Amino acid sequence: MTDAAAPSAEDRRAPRLLWALAALVAGACLLPYAGVILAAAAGDLGTLRGLAGTVLPGYAGATLALVALVGAGTFAIGATTAWLVTATDFPGRRLLEPALVIPLAFPGYVLAYAYTHLLDHPGAVQALLRDLTGWGPRDYWFPEIRSLGGAALMLTLTLFPYVYLLARAAFLLQGRGPYDVARSLGRGPVRAFLQAALPMARPAVAAGVLLVAMEVIADFGTVAFFGVQTFATGIYTAWFTLFDRAAAAQLALGLLAFALVLAVLERTSRGAARYAGRGRPEAGRMRLSGLSAAAATAACAAPVLLGAAVPALVLATMAAGSEQDLLSRRYVAFATNTVKLAAVAALVTVGAAVLLGTLRRVAPSRASNAALTVARLGYAVPGGVIAVGLLVPFAAFDNAVDAVMEARFGIDTGLLVTGSIWLLVGAYMVRFLAAAIGAYEGGLATVTANVDAAARVLGQGVWGTVRRVHLPVLRPALVTAGLIVFVDVVKELPATLILRPFDFDTLAVQAYRLAADERLEGAAVPSLVIAAVGLVPVLLLMRRMRTSG
Structure with a gap:
């Protein structure tokens, strides 16, 4: 690539939306650790x-x-x-x-x-x-x-x-x-x-x-x-x-x-x-x-x-020799809950990995490196720790909102976040984001900088390059990342036990309950x-x- 085709500083600047979304993901990854520390200290x-x-x-x-x-x-x-x-x-x-x-x-x-x-x-x-x-x-x-x-x-x-x-x-x-x-x-x-x-x-x-x-x-x-x-x-x-x-x-x-x-x-x-x-x-x-x-x-x-x-x-x-029927209504519900959780968690986690990996690609800096480092911490942290770290602050948030709404408007809001599927999905994302990042970055390493430069010369911005170049080329890596997260979610037990919504059981929870x-x-x-x-x-x-x- 000649000097004339080299990307300028303006070309390499990441969109503000990308920075904002990456900061949101990194903040979500830090939240359970902050929640554990604050709850333990208080x-x-x-x-x-x-x-x-x-x-x-x-x-x-x-x-x-x-x-x-x-x-x-x-x-x-x-x-x-x-x-x-x-x-x-x-x-x-x-x-x-x-x-x-x-x-x-x-x-x-x-x-x-x-x-x-x-x-x-x-x-x-x-x-x-x-x-x-x-x-x-x-x-x-x-x-x-x-x-x-x-x-x-x-x-x-x-x-x-x-x-x-x-x-x-x-x-x-x-x-x-x-x-x-x-x-x-x-x-x-x-x-x-x-x-x-x-x-x-x-x-x-x-x-x-x-x-x-x-x-x-x-x-x-x-x-x-x-x-x-x-x-x-x-x-x-x-x-x-x-x-x-x-x-x-x-x-x-x-x-x-x-x-x-x-x-x-x-x-x-x-x-x-x-x-x-x-x-x-x-x-x-x-x-x-x-x-x-x-x-x-x-x-x-x-x-x-x-x-x-x-x-x-x-x-x-x-x-x-058991009396359990995989085709019964109960087991179909367990399997459906498991697949839903694993599929949604895989999509969210892979999406977060793409955001962080893309930011590191287009704007290498201490901030983007720090975001990736924070996101990779989850693989070392037990699911039970992440669950406690998320449940404590969100339970306090739900109670505070309920108290304000009850005092001012006489409305009982109940639990808005705690006990929801989305809090559980967030815990899975924090826990398994490192695996998705590893698979995505492994595929991204095969896409040279010249490919990105060619996309920019043809008028594509960061989002266009990701949508029209990176994602099609990296489809196998993305599928692998999603599959890894999907399987890890299916097997995850402690976070699911602590955070799952009421009467929302998965195959892992059912196996644990029967064995107990x-x-x-x-x-x-x-x-x-x-x-x-x-x-x-x-x-x-x-x-x-x-x-x-």
């Missing part, structure tokens, strides 16, 4: 002092223990399987390499329902053990699935693909060079992997583990079902059992601080991950045989079987639908892995 510390002397240490200890256990488990499974599928060749590798992503489709609470039905005292495993041995209930010991260890296992089985995907990318980038050098210096296969290959992929692996940690502290369904008292369950208890919103906000503030620390660490790790390798071409996979090949196949197949195949089979068996009543066979039906919906983006990701690997 509340009485009496309840919190009582909690500090009773259950608060337990909340903190359980949360940290869960993060440590799941982090260690996902690190071990994700890094090991990623190395095996990238550096070695064994029977079933081509099938298992993409299949290791499938457990992402299953929320942790869905696995919890399936394995409780399978491993609990009345379950098939212990029943078979008693039949084979003739033992009574007190004649043997069996691990308790409803425990902190059980919750850690469920979350490990569904979250290890985060580490696997990032580690796989890092291993593909670095090739086998470091490993081969270590082997030539006399290291065995295991020591060569631990001392050469793994350290070079450490930034990517650390980023994956930190993503897992953020998912762990955000989890509510799994820990609540297993009776593990974490900060997430503590917030819900303070709100709905103790009816103390200030205490809930104070607990949410503590969890928010922990989440933001993890977010900073994850961003730092991701920034360093680009230096994990030198882009050397792959030297070819080592062909395994005999016992080594069988061990590699088993190591990669076990997470897929335990994290996807076994739960799906158990849930299908449970659903077949110990009606696990009934909970299997909505759980299967949630997992099936979650498979859609996973299958797209598997297809991409087949073409790129």
Whole structure:
């Protein structure tokens, strides 16, 4: 492009409407954090002092223990399987390499329902053990699935693909060079992997583990079902059992601080991950045989079987024996509510991502960068924290408006915002906007600045360029972003439980309610639908892995 065709400062100036809309989105993203901070500061510390002397240490200890256990488990499974599928060749590798992503489709609470039905005292495993041995209930010991260890296992089985995907990318980038050098210096296969290959992929692996940690502290369904008292369950208890919103906000503030620390660490790790390798071409996979090949196949197949195949089979068996009818009026209403919420939230979230991404494109500055940074915070913040942060200020707003209207006009306005679908959609947008921005910016990076300049030369402004150039070209990226948000909304539980309108239940809420009543066979039906919906983006990701690997 010649200097004459270069865009002028006037051409690059973003319209005021774009700035206003971007500021509105950024303000909406900041609101829940401000709401949590203000509610926590304004509340009485009496309840919190009582909690500090009773259950608060337990909340903190359980949360940290869960993060440590799941982090260690996902690190071990994700890094090991990623190395095996990238550096070695064994029977079933081509099938298992993409299949290791499938457990992402299953929320942790869905696995919890399936394995409780399978491993609990009345379950098939212990029943078979008693039949084979003739033992009574007190004649043997069996691990308790409803425990902190059980919750850690469920979350490990569904979250290890985060580490696997990032580690796989890092291993593909670095090739086998470091490993081969270590082997030539006399290291065995295991020591060569631990001392050469793994350290070079450490930034990517650390980023994956930190993503897992953020998912762990955000989890509510799994820990609540297993009776593990974490900060997430503590917030819900303070709100709905103790009816103390200030205490809930104070607990949410503590969890928010922990989440933001993890977010900073994850961003730092991701920034360093680009230096994990030198882009050397792959030297070819080592062909395994005999016992080594069988061990590699088993190591990669076990997470897929335990994290996807076994739960799906158990849930299908449970659903077949339940009295739940997916075609009944109630379940059609649950499915309709779920689809409506997810579709509206996806449209709103993708629209917000387009606004922020476009502003950063046409007016790169500290302000536009700050707006994107604020919007990306939501992925690190648990849904329960966002729900509390939105509910507190909007409840105060509704009460204030109702008081003024009642005093001046004798009109009872009730709740205008609180308990509405739009507040719930706003919470989803804050929570999942980072994923939509990532998908949109990834597609926008393929559109060069020359394309924008050509559109301006042809008389198109910012809105015309977006409408006639960016959106048509980026349709696949936009569809991907919308699909990611849609599936995340379908699986989201804590924000939906706290913010949903009265008598407006979704499939996730119905599954949680039935499981809380110990009606696990009934909970299997909505759980299967949630997992099936979650498979859609996973299958797209598997297809991409087949073409790129």
